[in-house]
Amino acid sequence: MSAIKLLVTGGAGFIGSHLVDALIERGFGVRVIDNLSGGKKERVNPMAEFVEGDIRDFEAVKKVMEGVNYVFHLAALPRVQVSIQNPKETNDVNVGGTLNLLVAAKDSGVKKFIYSASSSAYGDQDKMPLNEEMKANPISPYGLQKYVGELNCSIFSRIYGLKTASLRYFNVYGPRFDADSPYSLVIGRFLKQRKEGKPMTIVPDGEQTRDFTHVKDVVMANILAMESDKVGNGEVLNVGAGKNYSINRIADIIGGPKVYIEPRLEPRHTLADNKKAGELLGWQPTVSLEEGIEELKKEWLS
DSSP states (O other), rough: OOSSEEEEEETTTTHHHHHHHHHHHOOOEEEEEOOSSSSSSSSSSTTEEEOOOOTTTHHHHHHTTOOOSEEEOOOOOOHOOOOOOOHHHIIIIIIIIIIHHHHHHHHHHHHHEEEEGGGGGSSSSSSBBOOTSSSSOOOOOHOOOOHHHHHHHHHHHHHOOOOEOOOEOOOOTTTTTOOTTTOOOOHHHHHHHHTTTEEEEEEEOOOEEEEEEEEEHHHHHHHHHHHHHOOEEEEEEOOSSSSSHHHHHHHHHOOOOOOOOOOOOSBBBOOBBOOOHHHOOOOHHHHOHHHHHHHHHHHHHH
């Protein structure tokens, strides 16, 4: 195994565990820090070094940063609705925890810091597709918190010379999603409801659209961001499929009865312009939504 040590925060989570697997398959030495608030220890690849710890704990963060060359920062308290109900706790993790990691990475001489940002930083925009030159317009504490993380990454590159890149994810789905969370993404929620013989609950009219991105493609974007010498100065890159689908269409692909419920605070549409990631990383999405849902249907509904 390579001596290059990589740190994956949130490596017991949905996206993080997939990333850890891919890095280990490539021969890298990987350390994981996760407090298991949303992650599951059984998801962590047994060849990874696992540290149960909280990114809000600066001493713990300093310790796991020792000997690390590259950081993939995925640990977060995700979801818009969680942040609305718990704005202080989510801020402590998503802003304070990120700052702890950046300071420790700077002090340890980390070569590059890859931050998992969010398309929620865009909020509602008048034009589609969403591109990185648009002014951020977060409409939730979560969107704001993830955007602050991007700004901190940029500042640490500018002031301290820490190489950083921020990847704005668009609605990531795939195996290992947390179907038990009341805040799970719509594809996971629909599959769980269908498995339980319940109708799929749609908010409010189902005509809002989302750009769904398969976890395999998100993992590849992270690896390419680590390897590319074209990023490292605080760049922000969309990681989205570049195609959006209405929630009604998702329900139709999965199949089954639907029921419509009260609206909640969320952007009406998302659609990624992913040209910048193509130019700087050589990244392209490879898994279509139909393929990705078919894979999950076999797992959940067969």
